[in-house]
Amino acid sequence: MARYPTNGLTLAQANTIATAALAKGRALKLLPLTVVVLDAGGQMKAMQREDGCSLLRLEIAQGKAFGALSLGLGGRELARRSQAMPGFVNALSDLAAAKGMGAVPVQGGVLAVDAAGVILGAVGISGDVSAQDEVAAIAGIEAAGLQPDTGDPA
Template identity: 70%
Template sequence: MSNTAPAGFQHGITAAAARTIVDATLAKGRELGLAPLTVVVLDAGGHLKAALREDGCSLLRPDIAWGKAFGAMALGFGSRELARRSTAMPGFMNALSDLAGGRAVPVPGGVLVRGPDGAVLGAVGVSGDASDKDEVCAVAGIQAAGLVPDTGDAA
């Protein structure tokens, strides 16, 4: 039996790329001496592609990582921009939170994954240390997979 997707189904990030992203993200965290991390990779449809919670992570880290990636996918930009908008437009963020069922986490650490052509392939969320450090690890993981990170800041 073939292990290929039926014709017409495009999911963005491949399983191999998702595994590379997870492994490289966690390796960057170990290199930097960060607290234990959780990494979530979502595909282009916002569905779970891969996730790993390092030993020692606290209870809600997977939900926070998912929320960072989900927020990036929901609005089409990295969660660093989502954080800026939450400060500048609290009413909008309240509405987004209601519409998303509270799933969008508006802090750095949610990074869109783009292909070389700029197409959005999915998103990565990282939680465990300070949000800025989580983001550094996500960027390293995405780059290790040969893909383009979009944090919400201009390149």
């Protein structure tokens, strides 16, 4: 009998990412955060929303993760491209909307990469300013033993 692959982002890793990201947010005294962890296929693997989050934080966090995952680029690079090529990013957003998703091209969408450089998923966080959301995402990804890719050139 055929089986689906099980060598991608694990549920344990996804839960570690979300929990550690929220812990980082509390340590930094950030505003309440929503964390979304998507696997490489764009499916939600974990989500946690702190008490006191404002409306649409889930959709924004998911859009940050989905945007990064869609092009294999961290949120910082997506933000740069949205400035340089707004038509392209608008088309990406339209395509994401056709799939029932959003694409939010700003900091806070971070790819989760294994030691071999394979993208296992993406993390999106929303609640504070995007730069702080990204700090929490990085902490979560590193806590799971993975490497964050923010979209900054190496």
